[in-house]
Amino acid sequence: MSYLENIGKNAKKAFKDLKAMKHSKIIKVLENYNKSLLDNKQKIMKENYKDVKNSKRKNLVDRLILNEKRIESIRYSINEIKKFKNPIGQILKTWKRPNKLNIKKISTPIGVIGVIYESRPNVTADVAALCLKSGNCSILRGGSEAINSNKLLANLFREVLQKNKMNKNCVQFIDNKNRKIVDDLLSKMNRYIDVIVPRGGKGLVAKVQKLSNIHVIGHLEGLCHIFVDKSANLNMAKKIIINAKMRRTSICGAAETLLIEEKALNTHAKGIINSLINSGCEVRVDNKINKLFKNKLKLAKEKDWKTEYLNAIISIKTVKNVNAAVEHVLKYGTMHTDSIITNNFKNAQIFLNGVNSSIAMHNVSTQFADGGEFGFGGEIGISTNKLPPRGPVGINQLTSYKYIVSGKGIVRP
Numbered sequence: 221m222s223y224l225e226n227i228g229k230n231a232k233k234a235f236k237d238l239k240a241m242k243h244s245k246i247i248k249v250l251e252n253y254n255k256s257l258l259d260n261k262q263k264i265m266k267e268n269y270k271d272v273k274n275s276k277r278k279n280l281v282d283r284l285i286l287n288e289k290r291i292e293s294i295r296y297s298i299n300e301i302k303k304f305k306n307p308i309g310q311i312l313k314t315w316k317r318p319n320k321l322n323i324k325k326i327s328t329p330i331g332v333i334g335v336i337y338e339s340r341p342n343v344t345a346d347v348a349a350l351c352l353k354s355g356n357c358s359i360l361r362g363g364s365e366a367i368n369s370n371k372l373l374a375n376l377f378r379e380v381l382q383k384n385k386m387n388k389n390c391v392q393f394i395d396n397k398n399r400k401i402v403d404d405l406l407s408k409m410n411r412y413i414d415v416i417v418p419r420g421g422k423g424l425v426a427k428v429q430k431l432s433n434i435h436v437i438g439h440l441e442g443l444c445h446i447f448v449d450k451s452a453n454l455n456m457a458k459k460i461i462i463n464a465k466m467r468r469t470s471i472c473g474a475a476e477t478l479l480i481e482e483k484a485l486n487t488h489a490k491g492i493i494n495s496l497i498n499s500g501c502e503v504r505v506d507n508k509i510n511k512l513f514k515n516k517l518k519l520a521k522e523k524d525w526k527t528e529y530l531n532a533i534i535s536i537k538t539v540k541n542v543n544a545a546v547e548h549v550l551k552y553g554t555m556h557t558d559s560i561i562t563n564n565f566k567n568a569q570i571f572l573n574g575v576n577s578s579i580a581m582h583n584v585s586t587q588f589a590d591g592g593e594f595g596f597g598g599e600i601g602i603s604t605n606k607l608p609p610r611g612p613v614g615i616n617q618l619t620s621y622k623y624i625v626s627g628k629g630i631v632r633p
């Protein structure tokens with residue numbers, strides 16, 4: 221039996237065992253895991269330091285770091301996940317047909333969820349907790365750059381499962397760094413894995429979508445836009461844009477392109493762009509904006525409108541009006557998160573209804589594109605698929621459903 225096949229069979233067995241468990245047992249596991257993270261905080265940071273020290277992609281080091289604050293953030297997320305109502309067995313809809321057929325739509329777990337991700341070790345803890353809470357088993361394959369952090373976080377979860385007399389294979393971590401493992405996971409494991417979720421850069425997600433013969437929930441990249449029209453409050457616009465770009469530049473909800481209405485150039489552009497520059501952000505602008513700055517700024521090229529920088533860089537373009545802003549987003553966007561800053565209700569509605577983003581915002585920073593901020597407790601990722609689930613994929617989005625049909629000897633004529 222191959223390495224992966226053994227993991228797959230273990231997962232299927234664990235899922236069968238999990239379905240027989242009371243939900244109170246799952247809550248107990250999450251409580252114990254939260255305490256384990258606290259008890260092993262120093263050990264986690266020690267293993268994480270090895271990953272940070274070995275990192276070759278310096279612009280993504282921020283995603284790797286697990287300090288005390290971020291470990292507390294993971295613990296907070298686990299605690300929020302624990303509080304959620306059991307999503308399984310919920311009656312979503314019920315109706316009765318004229319022939320007295322009774323139909324119920326009831327939520328069910330998906331089964332075994334495979335997650336392939338890069339850099340961010342907090343994903344290990346979040347995903348394991350989200351999957352377990354929603355009645356699913358998880359097979360985790362983190363990036364080699366976070367191997368030490370990921371292994372420890374996964375092993376701590378498995379230890380807690382075992383201590384609570386649950387099948388520890390409800391959570392499994394693939395610690396084999398051979399890249400062929402990912403190819404085999406995608407192409408040879410459809411008997412064991414029900415859904416694949418990729419979390420990472422464009423290259424990873426594109427590869428998963430190309431090779432997988434398992435259903436994929438994922439997004440290629442977060443090329444997020446903000447559009448500012450002439451009615452926008454300047455101070456509010458500056459505050460939102462600085463937060464959207466600079467709070468954390470390496471996350472998929474960071475703004476990458478700023479669109480400014482032509483009629484707002486003289487009133488808004490200088491104030492916003494100077495604020496960005498003063499905050500340490502490199503700006504790449506079009507000719508109209510550059511003229512306002514006596515041609516001293518860096519000109520944007522066509523490729524800039526297509527780039528997810530994941531760094532302190534933003535491209536800025538002049539657009540004629542809200543309709544032109546929508547056209548730009550439709551052309552260059554990635555259906556992730558796009559925001560309009562305006563006090564004009566009509567413009568807001570044109571933008572919100574016009575873009576095909578999974579998350580469309582009005583006077584809000586794009587950095588709120590996060591399952592935790594949506595009240596989901598956490599997220600397994602942000603889906604930009606047209607088919608559901610879309611947006612942050614939390615506990616309730618990690619379920620399927622079945623129809624229960626009952627009657628008294630009803631036969632079809």
